Amino acid sequence: MRGDGTLRIYSPGEVERGEVPARYARALGQVLEWSREFLVSGHPALGRTGPVCPYTQPSLRKELFLFAVPPEGPGSPEGPGSPEGPGSPEGSGQPDLADAVGRLREWHEKLSTDLEPDDQELLTLLMVLPGVDPADSAELDALQRAAKDEFVAGGLMIGQFHPVCDEPGLWNPAFRPLRSPVPLLAVRRLLVFDLPFLVGADRHLDAYLKRFAPLIPTRVRDQLVSRVTA
Structure with a gap:
């Protein structure tokens, strides 16, 4: 586990071995399974050959496909007022997910520092937000829009994934490649x-x-x- 008081970061192996907080285990397991089954595979509606995301498999193989979770609050399954959130200051009230998004960018830059250039392109951070309403994308879409300018200017891409995401596929506008089982934000190097x-x-x-x-x-x-x- 890596991270700080704003984000905790776990590898696929740690998720698979259950070395994550119990309150996040189900959501992280669902996202890992979706990544290994949907993102790395082809799809008849994709509109091209190859996997949905060509970078996921090599990123997973090198343990560069990482999962981040924020403390308790709007993005946590514990919800408001949980006394068990990892690292939220005592008496600080609800954490701001916008702050967690900012830390996500900082952690991507920090973890990239010692990587070879090819591996820097594979480093992916997924901030999993099981407490965000899976049937209403407004909060997650707003977080992504607010962050995208700064991320792109800094050489990063940030994308929102959730069960009702209507973003069309690049090769087939009827395909919905950004629908994930749990709301999340994904960050990787701009290519x-x-x-x-x-x-x-x-x-x-x-x-x-x-x-x-x-x-x-x-x-x-x-x-x-x-x-x-x-």
């Missing part, structure tokens, strides 16, 4: 192939071009030109 997820917001496109302009593959440049000219 050159992330361009389609950033078009539509000039500030995100600017951050992308500053980082990748010299490295943009031909097919991605063509995609960029077609999007911009459209």
